[in-house]
Amino acid sequence: MSTLAAVGERSTWARVGARIRRHKMASFGATIVVVVALSALLAPWLSPHDPLEQDVLLRLASPTADFPLGNDSFGRDILSRILWGGRVSLYVSTVAVLIAIVVGGALGILAGYIGGLFDRIVMAAMDVLLSFPTLVMGLLVVAMLGPTVGNLILAITLTAIAPFARIARAPTLTVKERDFVEAGRALGFSNVRLMVVHILPNVVDDILVMAALWLATAIRTEASLSFIGLGVRPPTATWGGMIREGFENILDTPWLAIYPSLAILVVMFGLNMLGDGLRDTSDPRLRHE
Amino acid sequence: MLTYIVKRLLVAVPTLLAVLTVVFFFVRIAPGDPAFIILGDQASQQAIAAVHQELGLDRPMLVQYLDFMSTVLRGDLGMSLVTHRPIWSEVANVLPYTIELTLTALVIGVVLGLPLGIAAARHRNEALDYAARVFSLLGLSFPAFVSAIMLLLAFAIELHWFPVISEARPGDPLSRVSALVLPAINLGLIMVAYVMRVARSSMLGVLGEDYIRTARSKGVPARVVIWRHALGNALIPVVTVVGLYLGVLIGNSVLTEIVFNRPGLGKLIVNSLNQRDYTMLEGLMVIYAFIIVIVNLLTDLTYGLIDPRVRQR
Numbered sequence: 001m002s003t004l005a006a007v008g009e010r011s012t013w014a015r016v017g018a019r020i021r022r023h024k025m026a027s028f029g030a031t032i033v034v035v036v037a038l039s040a041l042l043a044p045w046l047s048p049h050d051p052l053e054q055d056v057l058l059r060l061a062s063p064t065a066d067f068p069l070g071n072d073s074f075g076r077d078i079l080s081r082i083l084w085g086g087r088v089s090l091y092v093s094t095v096a097v098l099i100a101i102v103v104g105g106a107l108g109i110l111a112g113y114i115g116g117l118f119d120r121i122v123m124a125a126m127d128v129l130l131s132f133p134t135l136v137m138g139l140l141v142v143a144m145l146g147p148t149v150g151n152l153i154l155a156i157t158l159t160a161i162a163p164f165a166r167i168a169r170a171p172t173l174t175v176k177e178r179d180f181v182e183a184g185r186a187l188g189f190s191n192v193r194l195m196v197v198h199i200l201p202n203v204v205d206d207i208l209v210m211a212a213l214w215l216a217t218a219i220r221t222e223a224s225l226s227f228i229g230l231g232v233r234p235p236t237a238t239w240g241g242m243i244r245e246g247f248e249n250i251l252d253t254p255w256l257a258i259y260p261s262l263a264i265l266v267v268m269f270g271l272n273m274l275g276d277g278l279r280d281t282s283d284p285r286l287r288h289e
Numbered sequence: 290m291l292t293y294i295v296k297r298l299l300v301a302v303p304t305l306l307a308v309l310t311v312v313f314f315f316v317r318i319a320p321g322d323p324a325f326i327i328l329g330d331q332a333s334q335q336a337i338a339a340v341h342q343e344l345g346l347d348r349p350m351l352v353q354y355l356d357f358m359s360t361v362l363r364g365d366l367g368m369s370l371v372t373h374r375p376i377w378s379e380v381a382n383v384l385p386y387t388i389e390l391t392l393t394a395l396v397i398g399v400v401l402g403l404p405l406g407i408a409a410a411r412h413r414n415e416a417l418d419y420a421a422r423v424f425s426l427l428g429l430s431f432p433a434f435v436s437a438i439m440l441l442l443a444f445a446i447e448l449h450w451f452p453v454i455s456e457a458r459p460g461d462p463l464s465r466v467s468a469l470v471l472p473a474i475n476l477g478l479i480m481v482a483y484v485m486r487v488a489r490s491s492m493l494g495v496l497g498e499d500y501i502r503t504a505r506s507k508g509v510p511a512r513v514v515i516w517r518h519a520l521g522n523a524l525i526p527v528v529t530v531v532g533l534y535l536g537v538l539i540g541n542s543v544l545t546e547i548v549f550n551r552p553g554l555g556k557l558i559v560n561s562l563n564q565r566d567y568t569m570l571e572g573l574m575v576i577y578a579f580i581i582v583i584v585n586l587l588t589d590l591t592y593g594l595i596d597p598r599v600r601q602r
Binding site for chain 1: 303304307308311315316426427429430431432433434435438439441442446535536537539540541543544547548558559562570573574577578581582585
């Protein structure tokens with residue numbers, strides 16, 4: 001049974017990979033995302049300076065060969081801070097979206113598969129979660145519980161679970177009526193096996209499109225909270241926090257806010273292109289674009 | 290239609306009650322005693338007990354809960370911990386600013402986004418379509434505070450076309466308009482991106498249907514096919530997105546208000562966070578959740594209006 005699951009899994013990933021490669025926009029977006037992720041991952045080796053190292057003499061200094069993007073109001077190297085800042089954003093967003101996929105996806109498949117009262121209760125709970133705007137939920141959770149990485153993840157996860165539950169439930173409702181699921185049931189397969197091996201692969205496509213788009217939303221939320229002052233505490237570099245510091249000096253040194261803004265824009269653009277591309281390739285009506 | 294409206298209302302009421310329950314317990318389980326916030330860390334036991342009594346925090350949780358639900362449902366949100374004024378009057382002071390901002394953005398979004406999306410669908414894979422798609426991808430990629438900062442830099446700081454701080458002087462309606470322009474464009478352009486993209490893809494879907502081919506082969510002019518035959522069916526996903534987008538719009542309005550230093554619910558919520566004004570936060574959460582539940586209801590009712598089939602379900 002486990003080999004069957006493994007084969008299904010591998011072919012799903014191989015299929016998605018092939019689709020991304022075939023689609024120009026998706027592969028361009030995926031390339032951007034991979035480059036940004038690698039630069040954040042390798043920040044300790046790539047960044048020319050310590051992101052926390054201050055130098056009074058270099059306060060708000062213009063770019064030089066040694067400091068290619070200049071220095072901030074503490075004389076810290078902006079390039080190094082951007083490289084390191086990506087780590088917080090990407091870590092928080094990736095973990096939050098992964099938890100939301102697992103929890104939301106499981107709830108959605110269970111609700112769709114079991115149906116009845118359980119379905120109604122789960123979806124009602126999701127409606128309640130959806131009644132709080134993402135940023136407002138984030139503001140409250142982080143303000144009440146404290147600006148830590150764990151609470152940022154919690155805040156973003158709470159708003160991301162409901163969309164994933166909804167997107168997993170819809171295909172489950174139709175797939176569970178199909179003959180191959182009926183056949184599996186007749187063969188005496190357990191409910192868990194039916195859900196994991198036979199229904200899950202039919203849900204993966206929609207979840208992946210959603211994951212790329214929600215990763216962008218999560219990065220935006222994390223940056224927004226840091227910009228408001230509710231992100232990971234300074235001096236830790238985050239893109240949103242850097243823009244906040246830059247915004248305070250916007251009249252004199254606008255580039256302080258612009259460079260980290262560009263970093264966010266690049267990764268958001270990449271994720272949105274990847275998500276759109278994946279959607280195009282999974283929707284046969286749009287396949288010829 | 291009437292039974293449909295009643296049915297939707299019956300679904301909205303329990304959601305609203307559940308949302309209020311979540312707000313109540315969420316504020317209660319958060320660490321930090323409001324008495325310390327009012328009195329400071331050095332407060333004596335008696336003083337803290339007195340504040341607890343004043344706020345009703347010494348009563349059993351269930352009593353507090355029932356009291357909260359009954360006062361909120363009567364429309365009373367209580368007093369601010371910091372200013373000691375009714376929360377409603379604090380909110381009423383700034384609400385018009387947030388409403389004028391979000392409504393203007395909504396109008397910009399629909400008035401520009403819908404025709405652009407339809408045009409992109411009609412001229413699929415032509416230059417106009419590519420431009421529209423790049424624009425919508427860009428619009429989706431901009432966090433609202435980043436686009437706000439860039440608009441501020443370009444049009445207020447460099448070009449001096451608009452004030453840097455969007456402050457409307459009382460008795461000067463023109464200053465109120467000029468204070469609204471940049472923030473509304475900021476929110477509006479992002480909204481255009483959302484509306485355009487959905488209008489385009491749903492129009493493409495509808496244009497591929499058999500009844501459209503039939504209409505075309507009968508010789509119905511393209512303009513009539515689009516606006517009379519296709520638009521009605523293409524509009525449903527657009528309404529969904531406008532409804533769903535409200536959550537994003539609320540978040541974006543908070544960020545826009547901060548960047549342009551504009552009065553509104555967003556500035557109110559950030560200030561009450563900084564001052565740990567729990568009752569104000571509770572009230573604002575109730576208001577936001579209430580707005581979302583109402584808008585979801587209106588979205589559902591709009592479906593019923595556009596599409597008679599929805600009413601049958």
